[in-house]
Amino acid sequence: MNEAAISRYPVPQLETLPDDIRDRILAVQEKAHFIPNVFLTLAHRPAEFRAFFSYHDAIMEREGSTLTPAEKEMIIVATSAVNGCQYCVIAHGALLRVFAKEPLLADQIAINYLHAPINERQKAMLAFALKLSRTPESIEESDYDRLKQLGYDDEDILDITGITAFFGLSNRMAIVTGMQANAEFYTMAREPRG
């Protein structure tokens, strides 16, 4: 596969990129041993690249969030699946396997979270995320009530909302750019924890 095939849009060469963007990409590469295509693809527009990853970090790395890393990935996988976004389901499915240490969970949630082995709170969280993702116009008071009955507070609801909203943006960018998921993601963390 040549580089062009990872996007319908031009993919810049690393050496042509602004320093801050190239540095961020090289840091990811060092940690992951490959460059996830979302970095190379979005680098086509540096200003949007910077805003995208700032937003990503603000949402995903908020201090004080009570959502676990695995729960955040569950939201991303479930909403990206109904939105039909290959990149996000494959890449964040891999991260869900990594964080949850459950090799089957990502596929189960991508196909149908109602039949996944997660708890009642997590199912309610995903029900809210999916409703917000697909029919935001239908969110109503009882949706907050349901989450609060299960112990989520206002800040938790805002975390769920932020992740759902940001990855809804991400899904649409990945779909229209034809962003391809790296082959590495498909097989990552598929073995049971030893």
Add this chain to the structure above:
Amino acid sequence: MNEAAISRYPVPQLETLPDDIRDRILAVQEKAHFIPNVFLTLAHRPAEFRAFFSYHDAIMEREGSTLTPAEKEMIIVATSAVNGCQYCVIAHGALLRVFAKEPLLADQIAINYLHAPINERQKAMLAFALKLSRTPESIEESDYDRLKQLGYDDEDILDITGITAFFGLSNRMAIVTGMQANAEFYTMAREPRG
């Protein structure tokens, strides 16, 4: 109306905000003579505030975009209306009236763009934006083809996508926070240009 009523979440006092955020808000206030509630509401979480407005500017102020300011607002109004987002329809409806200098156009597009007095290219642009907004999983080759037949190129399509995607995020944040549109927006630019 007290300040708390503009959001379900705490609205910070201006003087308690980080300097960069307060400065941005004061600059907007100076220009608009009021503070749009999106600024006060999102300031509840400074990191997300910064990312949100960086993304907004990257998308809406990209140099070289061939979309006119009015066309960008058409996309926002049409997609926010189907997503049921009061804040975005009201605030960007006002901006659409300002930019298009057509006092009826924003309401017409919010209700049904198919019956609005816009041209064929603009209708195709909105058809793409609405499809991407509501059923991103259904975007296919023929959708690009239709836009290209009407003279849109790949970068135009990416602009339409970015606006649709970013305001889809914005819609979901505004809906869940219960963000109220300022009364000023409802009446802005409703008189015909003299």
Add this chain to the structure above:
Amino acid sequence: MNEAAISRYPVPQLETLPDDIRDRILAVQEKAHFIPNVFLTLAHRPAEFRAFFSYHDAIMEREGSTLTPAEKEMIIVATSAVNGCQYCVIAHGALLRVFAKEPLLADQIAINYLHAPINERQKAMLAFALKLSRTPESIEESDYDRLKQLGYDDEDILDITGITAFFGLSNRMAIVTGMQANAEFYTMAREPRG
């Protein structure tokens, strides 16, 4: 805008109309200081004009109805908005502002009644009207129960039904004829009550 532009169909001259129709139109003009386009547009077919306005009056002016004028307009605005009818949302949005003496309410309901500042009974009334309007096949016993729990009786339910059904008809006539809302409606009663 010339007269032809208010409809895809021929718009008759007032002096060519049957006396009863012309009289009705002139009476409206005297009261409103302009002729709402629905009168001129539907006059293209006199028999249907007469039946339309007889039905309108039977539904909207029924003695003994406990629905307030503003509540009737809420139903019209909410259902016409999801049906994508510009004429009905704009014209009845104006009437809602007039009757409710709330300059923001019509736009709020047109965009998303779930986030409008109306009471629980009114929200239930609109939920029923919207369900009946969009998926009449799904009306079931529990829908009556919900309304009755909130104090609506059988005749109230029939009033809600009649308004929803009649303006569903009206929406479809306005959409297919391409009926344009008069500019006067867009700005009517937008100022707060003094």
Add this chain to the structure above:
Amino acid sequence: MNEAAISRYPVPQLETLPDDIRDRILAVQEKAHFIPNVFLTLAHRPAEFRAFFSYHDAIMEREGSTLTPAEKEMIIVATSAVNGCQYCVIAHGALLRVFAKEPLLADQIAINYLHAPINERQKAMLAFALKLSRTPESIEESDYDRLKQLGYDDEDILDITGITAFFGLSNRMAIVTGMQANAEFYTMAREPRG
């Protein structure tokens, strides 16, 4: 079956009705040898009864319409079926069998007009009627074009619209009132023409 069972609402005794309403009902009874329940049910509200049947006649008996009586009934049966209205499908299914002299056609259209033995023009007419009935917001220029290519003119389109719109109203009234179809309609004209 007692009379009360034909509606969730009170059914007035014939002798208590205003003369014009009783006369209309008796005239129908003389012709049909039974009283279709729509007359008894709607007589609960005389003003709406009068407007309903005036509208019905204006739409269904318009001089100069090029739609055949069977085609008008096809529209009613197809749209009432998707709206889930037992009364209208059963009663107008009977009329369709009478007018079309085809004993199987009404059931075929009620279940799925795409597989009914009707011609291409009639299928296009029903496609338009169903789109207008279910998603009026989606009617666009190409819908008119399709009908015009098949020889329908503007007045034909207005006839199709009027029937669709009026029976959409009728469906909602019949559903909410729980209007029961007379047993006579179920078996009427089921034998092939001799």
Add this chain to the structure above:
Amino acid sequence: MNEAAISRYPVPQLETLPDDIRDRILAVQEKAHFIPNVFLTLAHRPAEFRAFFSYHDAIMEREGSTLTPAEKEMIIVATSAVNGCQYCVIAHGALLRVFAKEPLLADQIAINYLHAPINERQKAMLAFALKLSRTPESIEESDYDRLKQLGYDDEDILDITGITAFFGLSNRMAIVTGMQANAEFYTMAREPRG
């Protein structure tokens, strides 16, 4: 109507069929006095014919099922109607009339089971069947709970599922082959029981 018209696919002559298939068809003909077209149509592919009717019998004739024959037909009629399958609605509507000894019930259920004179348990059974038929992805724990509250046990739920699933298959085969319902089915058992 010539034989070819009952299917878009070749309809084999009885004498050319394998013995077991011909014998099954002749046995049906002896009992019913006509050959339901599903037998002739599916005989085009003998292996699928055998599997189809084996499955049919396993589902519909399971010993120990607590569903009555009429209830099984209710499921078939209701789900086939929403799937738009003329053959199944017409043929199994006839069987429903035969088994329920209620000449109006099949049409009532085909059009809208919510308004049919069946009991609460039967409505819940059909609600489950329709949900499973149309949106199988949405089946969740509360759907089982609802049925169990009304006295259905696990084996009943599996019976409802099997019938829904098998006739969903049957609907799709009948639709794509253009299978025509025999005229006999339309009028069968339409007279009230004497």
Add this chain to the structure above:
Amino acid sequence: MNEAAISRYPVPQLETLPDDIRDRILAVQEKAHFIPNVFLTLAHRPAEFRAFFSYHDAIMEREGSTLTPAEKEMIIVATSAVNGCQYCVIAHGALLRVFAKEPLLADQIAINYLHAPINERQKAMLAFALKLSRTPESIEESDYDRLKQLGYDDEDILDITGITAFFGLSNRMAIVTGMQANAEFYTMAREPRG
């Protein structure tokens, strides 16, 4: 995981099963080195087990079919994904990887076939299968035409239909029984062909 966990229903012990069923299961085990749970789960009802696998074989092993084994699995994966059936997506995703010798293809098709690296004919095949699966009532003449333009003949269309219809049945049985996919399927054939 204990055996009970693979189904909501009792899972029979192999030694208690009728000989023909046990023999079929042992034959599968010998070939696959594990017993796919669909065999153990459906053995709960022997008559339905036999009919299910007879139908499966009639559809999937029809001599003369021009669909490749990989294409048949594409249909199963794509339709099972929209139906939310974990068992079928996971198990047939594995078979698709085996037959297509493309380790990424199954996930790509499960998430969104429009973005999978398959040819135009295969996309049209899947478009037809998905339409038939989700809205069988909407199949119309132009759907056959599209497939025929791409070289599919009537028997190919019947093959696509049979697979779609049978696995629609299978999806519903797997969903209601809570059938769990064997862990083996998740990792099968994920390495690129050497």
